[in-house]
Amino acid sequence: MTRTVQQVVQNILANLPSERPLYKEQTYEQLKPTSWGAIIAVPFLKRALVPTQETMMTILVKHGHQSALFGQTIKNIARESYGNTAFKRPAVAFVDRSESLQKGMWFYEHRILPLLLTPHAPIAKIQMEKYQCDSFVGSNESLYMYKTSFPESVKHVYIIDSHLNLKLLCDLVANNYKVSFVLALPEAGALGNLIIESLTDSAPVFTTHDSAYLEHGRETLVTKLYANPTPILKYKTNFHTEPAPEHSGSPCFKLL
Amino acid sequence: MKEKRAYTQKEDIVQGVYNEHLYTPGDESTKSIGFKTSSGTTGRGVALVIERSNTTHPLYLTHGTPRALIRVGMQLCNTMSNMNTMLRIHKVDRMLCLENEDLRRDDIKAIITEFAPSDIMIAPVGSLLEFIDVFANAFPPSLERIYLGGDFISERELAELQQKLPAQIYLVNDYALSETGTLGYSCPYVSKKYAESNLSYVHPLPGVEVDTVGNDEENPSELVVNSPTLGWYKTGDACRIINHTCPCGIQSTIEIHGRIDYDWVAVGGAVFYAHLVKEKMAMFSEEICDYRMYVAREYNSRNEEHGYMNIEIVLAKKPENMERLKQDVIRALYTLKVAPTKSLGDVVEMEVFNPLTVSVVQAIEKRGVKEVRLQRVPLQKIKD
Numbered sequence: 001m002t003r004t005v006q007q008v009v010q011n012i013l014a015n016l017p018s019e020r021p022l023y024k025e026q027t028y029e030q031l032k033p034t035s036w037g038a039i040i041a042v043p044f045l046k047r048a049l050v051p052t053q054e055t056m057m058t059i060l061v062k063h064g065h066q067s068a069l070f071g072q073t074i075k076n077i078a079r080e081s082y083g084n085t086a087f088k089r090p091a092v093a094f095v096d097r098s099e100s101l102q103k104g105m106w107f108y109e110h111r112i113l114p115l116l117l118t119p120h121a122p123i124a125k126i127q128m129e130k131y132q133c134d135s136f137v138g139s140n141e142s143l144y145m146y147k148t149s150f151p152e153s154v155k156h157v158y159i160i161d162s163h164l165n166l167k168l169l170c171d172l173v174a175n176n177y178k179v180s181f182v183l184a185l186p187e188a189g190a191l192g193n194l195i196i197e198s199l200t201d202s203a204p205v206f207t208t209h210d211s212a213y214l215e216h217g218r219e220t221l222v223t224k225l226y227a228n229p230t231p232i233l234k235y236k237t238n239f240h241t242e243p244a245p246e247h248s249g250s251p252c253f254k255l256l
Numbered sequence: 257m258k259e260k261r262a263y264t265q266k267e268d269i270v271q272g273v274y275n276e277h278l279y280t281p282g283d284e285s286t287k288s289i290g291f292k293t294s295s296g297t298t299g300r301g302v303a304l305v306i307e308r309s310n311t312t313h314p315l316y317l318t319h320g321t322p323r324a325l326i327r328v329g330m331q332l333c334n335t336m337s338n339m340n341t342m343l344r345i346h347k348v349d350r351m352l353c354l355e356n357e358d359l360r361r362d363d364i365k366a367i368i369t370e371f372a373p374s375d376i377m378i379a380p381v382g383s384l385l386e387f388i389d390v391f392a393n394a395f396p397p398s399l400e401r402i403y404l405g406g407d408f409i410s411e412r413e414l415a416e417l418q419q420k421l422p423a424q425i426y427l428v429n430d431y432a433l434s435e436t437g438t439l440g441y442s443c444p445y446v447s448k449k450y451a452e453s454n455l456s457y458v459h460p461l462p463g464v465e466v467d468t469v470g471n472d473e474e475n476p477s478e479l480v481v482n483s484p485t486l487g488w489y490k491t492g493d494a495c496r497i498i499n500h501t502c503p504c505g506i507q508s509t510i511e512i513h514g515r516i517d518y519d520w521v522a523v524g525g526a527v528f529y530a531h532l533v534k535e536k537m538a539m540f541s542e543e544i545c546d547y548r549m550y551v552a553r554e555y556n557s558r559n560e561e562h563g564y565m566n567i568e569i570v571l572a573k574k575p576e577n578m579e580r581l582k583q584d585v586i587r588a589l590y591t592l593k594v595a596p597t598k599s600l601g602d603v604v605e606m607e608v609f610n611p612l613t614v615s616v617v618q619a620i621e622k623r624g625v626k627e628v629r630l631q632r633v634p635l636q637k638i639k640d
Contacts, residue, residue: 055344058351065362105339131273
């Protein structure tokens, strides 16, 4: 762990109010891993810890039958990295409304007007044709819903998801789409961008997003290096990862 | 005499992206524009309009800036635009957007209570009824206002809904079009005055200029609105503008009679044409003197559109066998062509639609200038 990570986390912890049900410790080393269960056990407004002058976009994150609210600022949403995002007219469609809006807000901050698609594929097709969308941004599931509706203008497909669907990605590549995949969780944001050349390797390789600090293992821990209203510190994920050699100077990991 | 105006209408804004010149990728001004879109299933095409967010006045602000706002349902594009405006320009403390289906989650009561909303914007009325069911007698104590959008709702229906809510929660009717946003809102003084009315009465939203094309203060005609991005736009709603000073201080009220007409309605890939329904129903002219067919939709768990239908009939005379008459009506309408190779019976068999139901009513309430025979309604009304 670099000194910068230690300092950033220490700053986040130092800014928390004195009453803090989730993170009682003062340094990164002292922090205990947190889990989804530990977070949702604390009421949202107690969990929304970091005082901020900014307004808070709140998203509803669903894990099966359970759901929980997470607060994010627009500035922090904009800090997420979705790789080579050279689009001007993106169509955005996630199965979950919160995620669509979260990604839509990312585009606004990057001065791009997003077209958020209706869940009705034939109408979405008309919308995409009218806007001459150059790219599609969605999840594995939404891609299945909309891919037959893509107009010819769509050249680049960005998938942001917590699951890598190799068949889907290979199909897109075979159909001449430029493809990007970002490993992400709605509550924790982007963790890494897939190096597309590693797609056929036994374990695909990702470049680690610079706002995420990962402790690799069977349940990789993620720390987001910015102060969101709901901080993500040593958050336990279901990802089994291990470090991989650097790629173009960026730290990398393998998804096992 | 009124000046001559060049009206914009739905047909003008479905050709391409309306006001596309407002968007320059990478330009800072992009942060203050947004899409408005219509669903495209009312028979008039899909509209995609770019508007300047900072020139529109969100309804919520008529009662002061909300502290914590929840928005349930409505077109995603419009919600995005609204969320951007509320967070960036109007600096609402926190905002959460939910899907209509979220109201059926087991934990939704706890989630909404935890968020502690001051204001909720919800559409359509079926979702408000679900919301009321979820909270029963234990509404979040923080909640002050509910804004109801979606389909036309009469003052009588609004008063009935208000009765289902605790006194401290004020229900506001949000009169809006997908492509323009909010045009008007209900006022407690006007609602009280017209509490028994089957029409709807709203004040124009501050900054919204309205008029009617008919130049007639006595009879309803099509409402037009002067929108910063659409110009004078024909709304497709039959209205009358009443000039008077309300105790709240506003000097005009829009009396809304409803949609002027639906010539066709599209749901789940099936298209219902009013003239074809009329042809089928003509064979029952001796037994049935009036009718109205409702077509509604919702999205199922696979995000597929699913249709529901009901036909209300008014009997001309008492039939010999009521059940047989209903079955005959269903059989006749199942032969209705709703797609190039499909009949209504086919799409019912494919489970795109629930089976057609027939209900007998005493009279069909007429809304709008023309006779409305096809009407899209919220799901809840069909369930009733």
